[in-house]
Amino acid sequence: MLYHYLDHKRKESSAQLHATYLVSGKFVDNGQTSHKVSVVREDQLEDFKAKMSLVVSVHVYSVQRALLRDSGPLYAVDYDAVKDNLKNCSRYSAIHCASAVPMSSVELQQAREVQQAPTPEPENKKTGMNGDTSPVLKSSAKPPKGIMGMFANKSAPKSQDNTKEMKPEKKEDIDAPKSKPVAKANPVANFFGTQTSKKPEKPVKKEEAPQSSSRAAQQQHERSKPEEKQETVAPVEPQKDTKKDSRSKTKRLEDSDGEEEKMETKKRRRIKKPEPDSSDEDVIPDSPQPVVTREPSSPSPKKEVEPDRHSHPSSSEMKIRKRRRVMKSHTFVDGDGCMVTEKGYVSESYSESEDDFKPSKQASRDPIKAKPSSSKEDEKKTQKKASANSNKGAKQASIMGFFQKK
Amino acid sequence: MTTLTRQDLNFGQVVADILCEFLEVAIHLILYVREVYPSGIFQKRKKYNVPVQMSCHPELNQYIQDTLHCIKPLIEKNDAEKVVVVIMDKEHHPVERFVFEISQPPLLSISSDTLLSHVEQLLRAFILKISVCDAVLNSNPPGCSFTVLVHTRDAATRNMEKVQVIKDFPWIVADEQEVHMQEPRLIPLKTMTSDIVKMQLYVEERAQKT
Numbered sequence: 242m243l244y245h246y247l248d249h250k251r252k253e254s255s256a257q258l259h260a261t262y263l264v265s266g267k268f269v270d271n272g273q274t275s276h277k278v279s280v281v282r283e284d285q286l287e288d289f290k291a292k293m294s295l296v297v298s299v300h301v302y303s304v305q306r307a308l309l310r311d312s313g314p315l316y317a318v319d320y321d322a323v324k325d326n327l328k329n330c331s332r333y334s335a336i337h338c339a340s341a342v343p344m345s346s347v348e349l350q351q352a353r354e355v356q357q358a359p360t361p362e363p364e365n366k367k368t369g370m371n372g373d374t375s376p377v378l379k380s381s382a383k384p385p386k387g388i389m390g391m392f393a394n395k396s397a398p399k400s401q402d403n404t405k406e407m408k409p410e411k412k413e414d415i416d417a418p419k420s421k422p423v424a425k426a427n428p429v430a431n432f433f434g435t436q437t438s439k440k441p442e443k444p445v446k447k448e449e450a451p452q453s454s455s456r457a458a459q460q461q462h463e464r465s466k467p468e469e470k471q472e473t474v475a476p477v478e479p480q481k482d483t484k485k486d487s488r489s490k491t492k493r494l495e496d497s498d499g500e501e502e503k504m505e506t507k508k509r510r511r512i513k514k515p516e517p518d519s520s521d522e523d524v525i526p527d528s529p530q531p532v533v534t535r536e537p538s539s540p541s542p543k544k545e546v547e548p549d550r551h552s553h554p555s556s557s558e559m560k561i562r563k564r565r566r567v568m569k570s571h572t573f574v575d576g577d578g579c580m581v582t583e584k585g586y587v588s589e590s591y592s593e594s595e596d597d598f599k600p601s602k603q604a605s606r607d608p609i610k611a612k613p614s615s616s617k618e619d620e621k622k623t624q625k626k627a628s629a630n631s632n633k634g635a636k637q638a639s640i641m642g643f644f645q646k647k
Numbered sequence: 648m649t650t651l652t653r654q655d656l657n658f659g660q661v662v663a664d665i666l667c668e669f670l671e672v673a674i675h676l677i678l679y680v681r682e683v684y685p686s687g688i689f690q691k692r693k694k695y696n697v698p699v700q701m702s703c704h705p706e707l708n709q710y711i712q713d714t715l716h717c718i719k720p721l722i723e724k725n726d727a728e729k730v731v732v733v734i735m736d737k738e739h740h741p742v743e744r745f746v747f748e749i750s751q752p753p754l755l756s757i758s759s760d761t762l763l764s765h766v767e768q769l770l771r772a773f774i775l776k777i778s779v780c781d782a783v784l785n786s787n788p789p790g791c792s793f794t795v796l797v798h799t800r801d802a803a804t805r806n807m808e809k810v811q812v813i814k815d816f817p818w819i820v821a822d823e824q825e826v827h828m829q830e831p832r833l834i835p836l837k838t839m840t841s842d843i844v845k846m847q848l849y850v851e852e853r854a855q856k857t
Contacts, residue, residue, distance in 0.1 A: 307782035310679070310686065314778040317697035321768060572705045582703065 243301035261303045261315065262286050266296040280312065564590045662751060662843050663722040667715045668694075669770050670730060670747065674711050674795070675701045676777045677732055677745055681784075683791050695771040713816045714795050725751050726803035731796040733825060736788050736856070741828045743787065744851040745777075751844050762842055769839040773848060776837045780850065783834050788856055796821050830854040 265278040679700040689700040721727040
């Protein structure tokens, strides 16, 4: 419908209109196939389609008079409509099925039992991000039951200890509601269907995130860990990023690839620990790593860390103190007269019973020049990776202190 | 149903806080959308549950915060009639003026529990409208700067000149050339009416910008 409108208006050439498209299809990344759904601008559309191995659907997501600078307004524009229709997802949808009624609890139980039997087999064969075939089949067979299918799937990971199975399940959960509206040709209905189905999916994903992190300690395979952490990163991020980010999902994973090293150290750390950490995403415990002397300031912060830690056991005997990494920003003028803003992860210790912060300086340099530069964002990302390394280096000395607190 | 008068300063402070928070977000967003500063200094943040662009340049942020800190007492006492964000070209002639007309009812009545969420919804609509306002505006010439003007009722400014709310941050009476624009075109953007505040946003644009 939007497509016809756009076509008509462009033929009339009355006003210049810009369109944003929703593209979904299969994408192969490092040999792994995933189902990718993404909102792209018109000028990026052809490039994006070329990168996909199979394009399942392309439709007009939104039409604007002015070129959108970022994806913020796309989310903001129907925030209220989505919130109002949260429990009535198919209100604006053209997809109707008279026999699509919510299952009773008995039927739900039966469906779960049926799901449990076939799911262990296929998932043991696959690794990583593979859930694309089953959701695509699901979408073509029963489009209106996509949401109920998602809820039925949700219970399956609860009963299983293997997080590898759970990961593809989550992928299915993410893909199922998205592929459901894609199957139909009506773009407006797809738009609303996608929107409203994502909302119930959000609480599901968030629920699964704490479960996944609690199972993390039991995980024996290291390889699936970084991918799992990326999955937990996704739901805990603000809604706007997962909902309508014009970057693709895999690109977000690529951004967190830089932190894969950090995550690997984190999971090594977790295997040693007897109990899992809390499900808070920001809690990243310190891990033993060889010292990387990239920054001249790292030895001195390390020294600061040690006396800081020693003072902790006395005060926190009754409280559980944990360390977490928080992004902090520090501004000053350097020797060249340029304003420099340091953005880095600072390891802070905090107590669960109180919010009592005692930051220990492990911030690394991340200069943001006052003058504009095109490579500024690239600089930021590379500096963040460097900061990850130097942070790991500075934490090594304090590992025993961390244990002593317990 | 609670009825409060203007003398109830606590509630006035609440309204002023809400408005100043909103104005801070709106000013940042205007600077982003109208490309007064390069988009590299902005980062995505969340306000009213939607993504907004805020600058991370500390001096710019401090300037905006100080400005609004000085405006807050005027809003509390309902002395501020308009808050105007003026975008000027290199010669300091205004090219665009984003005018926020604010008025508060003398009797504030809290008629529902969902008042604040309703106000949030309305402010979200303002944010959205600012984000897409470049559909209705012409693009600005390069090298623009901005300033904030406050139109007050009566003689409130006399107090402002006497008492510096923030040290070394004086307010001066605006020049005639900053206030008046040649050949303005009026483009209304958004209006909101709620129990605690009424606000209107429109843009005055110079017909020929370059």
